[in-house]
Amino acid sequence: MAIETEAGTTQRPGGPDPVGTPGAGAWWARPALHTGVIGAIIGYAFGHWLGNYWAVPTANSPAAYQQIGTSDGNDFAIVLGYTFMLVGWLIGLGVFNDLVKLMLGKRLPQNGHEANGGVAKYFRFTLDHKVVGIQYLIGMIIYFCTAGLLAMGIRTELLSPVHHVFSSSVYVEIVGEHGTMMMMLMTSVILGPFGNYLIPLMIGSKRVAFPRIEALSFWLTPAAFLVLLSALPLGGFHFGWTGYPTLSVQDTSGADAYAFAFGLMGISMILASFNILVTVICYRAPGMRWGRLPMFVWGILGTGTMMALAAPILSGGMYMLLLDRTAQTAFFTDNLGGSTYLYEDLFWFFGHPEVYILALPGFAIVSELLPVFTRKPLFGYKVASAGMIGVTLLSFFVWQHHLFDSGIDPDMRPLYMLTTELISIPTGFIFLVGMGTLWKAKIRFTVPMLFCLAFYFNFLIGGISGVYLSDVPADTTEHGSFFVMAHFHYTIMGGLIFAFMGGCYYWLPKMMGISLNEKLGRVHFWLMFIAFNSTFLPLFAVGLAGQPRRVFEYARNLTTLNDWVSISSFFLGVSILIFIINFVWSTVVVRNRETGNPWKSRGLEWQVSSPPPADNFETVPVVLSGPYEYGVKDAPPVADLNPPVGVLAAGLSESETARAEA
Amino acid sequence: MAAETSAPATGAGEREPNHGMRIFIIWLVLALASDLLIWFVLGPHLPPGDLASAANGQQFDIKVMSAMAAPVMVFVLIQFIYSLIVWRHREGDEEDGPPIHGNTRVQVTWITLTTVIVLCLFGFGTYELVNGPGAGAGSGEGPSPIVNPPGAELTVAQQMAPYSASKPLVIQVIAQQWRFTYRYPQFGGFETTYLAVPQNQWVEFDVTSIDVIHDFWAYQLGVKADADPGVNNVAYTKPLQLGSITVRCDELCGLWHGAMYDYGSVMTQSAFQSWATASQAHFADVTKMLPPYATTYDPTEIKQLGTVLVKLGLTGAGGGYYPPNDPSQP
Missing domain, CATH: 2.60.40.420 (Cupredoxins -  blue copper proteins)
Incomplete structure (x- = not known):
C-alpha cells in the first residue's frame, strides 16, 4: 500500500531521504528535458486547437470568435495553448510520475539523492537539492545574460536622439522584455541556486522539506522564460514590466505571453519560498538554534516570507489581466466599472516587496561573507537579523509611493512617505553591521570580498537615492524619470547582482568542487565595478534633467551623457562576458580541483567535503557554536559531525517529549 | 580588553591611535565642505529650477535632502575607506581579528540617530507637502485635492x-x-x-x-x-x-x-x-x-x-x- 512505502519518511530533522525518480532504462527513454519539450509542443498544439475550436462561429453565436479575440489574434487560443503547453511540459518531465505510482500503490525504486549519473541528471526533474541548485545557477545565468543583451539593445538605440537603430515598436518591445525578464526571473537568482543548494548544508539537514516542490519551482522557470520570449514573435508587448491597463488590455497578443509568464513565475516563487521556509523552520540540526542561524539563512528566510506573501497577489493580478484580455471581463477597464487603480495597487503590492525580494539576498550574502574575510565575528548579530526581519515586514507597507502622482487619495501620501523612509532604518542596520565588522579587522581582499565591498558602495548610493524618492515633492520631479531607473539599478544590479557574483566566487568551490580563476575574477570585478558606476551614476543626472524612462527620443542636450552611459554599458557587458568565460573555462576546461575549505570558513557547509557527499552529512551533526566565532579563544568547533551514538536520539526524544508536553 | 590584547599590530610601547577621533575629524571636515557646496554652489542649479512655485518647492526639497544625505553618505564612505586602508590584512599575519561581537552603545547610538534623521525627513516632507509656496508639490492629487491655492474655494x-x-x-x-x-x-x-x-x-x-x-x-x-x-x-x-x-x-x-x-x-x-x-x-x-x-x-x-x-x-x-x-x- 502507498502508506507503507511512506512509513520510513517521517519528516524529522535528518530523517530518511526522499525517494524519487526511477533509475533504469536508456537515457532517451527516461523523462528529461527532451521529453518535456515534446510534451510542451503537443500541449501547445492541443490547447491552441481547443481555443480556436471553441471560438468557431456557430449558428447560435456567429460572432463568437470576435468576442473572444480582443485584438489581432485569438488571445483565448494563445492562453489555452500556453496552459496546455505547461501541462505537457510537466508531464513530459515526469513531474507527476511518482504521484501516479503512489496512487497505484507501487513502490518508488530509488533514493532521491543523485550520487552519480554524470551530466544527465542536470537535465532531469530530480529530488536532489544539490542538483536543483546547480540547475538554478545555470538557468539564472542564462536568463540574466539574455535580459542583459536586451539592455545592450536599449543602450544602442539611445546612442542618438535622432538616428534610430530600432523602430519605436521594437524599442518598446525590447524595453519591456528586458525589464520583465530581469524583474521576474532574478527574484530567484540567489534563493534558487544558493538557497536551495546551501541551506540544508548550513542548517545541518540531509534534505529539504519538499524536494518535489523545490524541483517544480525550478522547472517552471524555463517555461516562464520561454513563454516571455515567445511574446516577440507574437508582436511583443508595449507596456514595460509594469503592464498597466488599459494599455495592456488593448495590446497585441504578446501581452498574453507577458501576463502568463509573469503569473507562472509568481507560482514558482510561491513554491520555492514554501520549501525554503519549512526547511529552515523544521529541518535545523540539533543545536542550530535561531541565535546560531547563519546570516545567509536569515536573509533567505526573509526573502521566502516576502515571496510567499507577495507572489500570490502577482499571480492573481496577472490572472485577472488574462481574463480581461480573453474572457471579456472588465476588472481594469474604467468605463465598464473596473479600475486601472485596482491593477496598480495589486501590481505594486507585489512589486514593492519584490524589490526587497531582490535586495535582501544581497544583504544576506554580504553579511555571511564579511566575517570570513575580516576574520572577525559578525558585529551585532541580533541587529543584522533584526534588520532583515524589519525590511521583510515594512516592505508590505510602502507600495503606494509608486503612485504619488497617480491621483490616489492624497491624504495617504504622508503615510507612505513615512513608511518608505522608515524602511531605511533596518537597511541602515545592515550598514552598521558591515562597518562594525570591518572595525579593527584583518581584511583580506579576495574576489568574493571585493564584490561584497562593492555591494556596500553601490547600495549606499541606491539606498540614499531611494530616500529622495520617498519625499513627495522631490518625487514629483524624479518619478518615472531616469533617476528612478538609476536608483533601482543601483540597488538591484549594484546590490543583488554584485552579491550574486561574490556568492559565485565564494561558493562554487563548494558546489562544483572547482575554484574560479582568480586573475580573471579580479579583472571581472574591476571592470564590472567601474563600468557599472560609469553607466548608472550619470543616469541620475539624466533623469533630473528631464528624461523620462522608456523613451527612444530625448533632448539633444543630453546626447553626451547618454553616449557616455551607452559606451560604459557596453563595457559592463564585456565584464559579464569575462565572468562567463571564467565560469566556462574554470568549470569545463581547466577544472582546478578544490576539495577542502579554501576560505578557512567556519560555516557548517564548509565542514563537509566539496562537493558535499550525496547525503550531505553521514549522520546529522550536532551544532556546538555560532558560525562567526573567528578569533574567539577556545571557541568550540561549529559542529560535531559525528556525534556519539545516542546524542542525536536523546536530543530528538527530548524535543519529542517537549512537543508532547506542549 | 580582549580586543586590545589580541591585536598583534600594536607594538609593546606603541599606543593604538584613536581611530574614532580620526574618523570623526575627517568626517566633520568633509561633511561640512560637502554641505556648504550643496547649499551654496550646487543648490541654486538643482532641477527642476525655479520657474514656478511647485518647481521651486521641489528644488528646495532636493537641496535639503542632499544636505541631509551628504553627511550620512560621507560617514559611511570614510568609515569603509579608513577600515580598508588601516585594517587590511598584512602578509604573514595568519591570526584572526579581535572577537568583537557588538557594542551596545554604538548600536543604540546608530539606531537612535538614523531614526531621528528619518523622522525629521518625514516631518519636513509632510510640512513641505501641505504648506508654503510649493504646497501640493505640483503632483496629481486626484479629483479632490487637499492642498488648494487661494481662489480654489470657489464653486x-x-x-x-x-x-x-x-x-x-x-x-x-x-x-x-x-x-x-x-x-x-x-x-x-x-x-x-x-x-x-x-x-x-x-x-x-x-x-x-x-x-x-x-x-x-x-x-x-x-x-x-x-x-x-x-x-x-x-x-x-x-x-x-x-x-x-x-x-x-x-x-x-x-x-x-x-x-x-x-x-x-x-x-x-x-x-x-x-x-x-x-x-x-x-x-x-x-x-x-x-x-x-x-x-x-x-x-x-x-x-x-x-x-x-x-x-x-x-x-x-x-x-x-x-x-x-x-x-x-x-
Missing part, C-alpha cells in the same frame, strides 16, 4: 466662469495616444495643442485621458500628474517667471510614447489674455463640434472626432497621428 460654476486674474486659471489636459491637448474652459472651452500659462497666477491642471494611462510632466512648472481614463487628476502650480516649458509623457503609453512631447510658455498676463482671446476666436468652429466641457470624457461619445482632429491639425492614419509604417521621425 465649480464660479471657477468655470469667464477668466479673471483673481482666481486660478483652469487648464484641462487631455492625454491620448500620443498627444496632449489643452482645453481652456474659462475661455469658452477651446482646445489647443500649445500650452500657454500666465505669469504670477495660480494654474489648476485638470488632467485626464481618453485612452490609456499617460503622465503629464511639465518639467519647468514642476507638475507631474498621471492621466487616467475616466479620472480627473488635479495639480496646482504658480508660474513665477517667463520662460518656455517642455511637456513630456512620463508613463509608457505605447509605441510612440517616446515622441509624446510638446512645448509651451509662461507669458505675461496681458500677452496670455490676448493669446487666449485670439485662440478662442480661431478655434470657434472646432469648439462647436467638441463635447461640452466635462472633467472626463468617453472617446466613443465624441461623434465628430475625425473632423475635430483634422481641424486641430492632428492628422494620421489608423486613428493615430503617425503613419502606421513607423517613420524614422514622427
